[in-house]
């Protein structure tokens with residue numbers, strides 16, 4: 477019995493440390509590749525793509541985590557975390573990319589239990605977001 481409890485303790489500690497490691501260092505090898513498309517802009521290419529999956533929770537009315545995606549500036553700036561969501565020029569370092577690609581446990585966007593209403597972005601859409609960020613997030 478005691479041994480079983482010790483084993484359980486070790487298992488819990490081990491999986492916790494895996495999760496912490498994942499949070500500190502998302503596995504960017506799992507990201508869909510950036511799209512090969514030039515001249516991307518927030519207004520033309522990105523805003524429409526966020527409408528179905530993000531806007532209901534991150535719009536002008538009581539935005540979750542005080543984060544809004546309905547202007548380029550706000551989408552880049554981030555929310556309550558006070559961490560920039562977009563790092564222009566570096567999609568692989570942008571938290572919003574890690575979240576939409578489900579690389580960060582408990583920060584999957586849209587949240588995994590809400591995806592019946594708010595669909596996950598497709599690999600193509602994540603690729604477009606990445607390309608826009610890599611081109612400087614204009």
Ligand code: HEC
Pocket residue numbers: 526529530531532533534540541542543545554555556557558559561571572575576582585586587590594597
């Ligand atoms: C059903 C509501 C919901 C939807 C839809 C949703 N989110 Fe979120 N989002 C949240 C909640 C709740 C949090 C706060 C999570 C936390 O901090 O634990 C959050 C936090 C975030 C943050 C962190 C903001 C900060 O700096 O504090 C980002 C970035 C984000 N969401 C991006 C997105 C994107 C991009 C989409 C669409 C692909 C999206 N979210 C869709 C509910 C939602």
